[in-house]
Amino acid sequence: MFVRIVKLSFDPEKIETFLENFQHQKNDIRNFPGCRLLELYRDKTNSNIFFTYSYWDSEQDLENYRNSDLFKGIWANTKIYFNGKPEAWSVDKLESLT
Structure with a gap:
C-alpha cells in the first residue's frame, strides 16, 4: 500500500471555502x-493546518x-488559499493494527 500525506496551511478566512470545495x-x-x-x-492546536491522507494501489496510480485534469483543477482552485508552502510525503504502509 502506497500512502500520500499532504500538509496544507490556509489563510484563516479561506478555510470555510476550502472545506466546502473539499466536500x-x-x-x-x-x-x-x-x-x-x-x-x-485538522490540526488540534493550529486550526488553519490540514492534512490529507490518501492510499493508492501504486505510485503510478498517484x-x-x-497528471489528470481532475487534480489540475482541484490544485489550481486550492493553492490560491494557502498561507504557507504545502508539504508532501510518500510512504509505504508497513503495518496497520485495528
Whole structure:
C-alpha cells in the first residue's frame, strides 16, 4: 500500500471555502482509479493546518491522478488559499493494527 500525506496551511478566512470545495471534490478524488482511501484531518492546536491522507494501489496510480485534469483543477482552485508552502510525503504502509 502506497500512502500520500499532504500538509496544507490556509489563510484563516479561506478555510470555510476550502472545506466546502473539499466536500464537492472528495468523492471524485476517492473514486479515481487506484485510490483506496481519502481522509482529511485538522490540526488540534493550529486550526488553519490540514492534512490529507490518501492510499493508492501504486505510485503510478498517484502519478496518474497528479497528471489528470481532475487534480489540475482541484490544485489550481486550492493553492490560491494557502498561507504557507504545502508539504508532501510518500510512504509505504508497513503495518496497520485495528
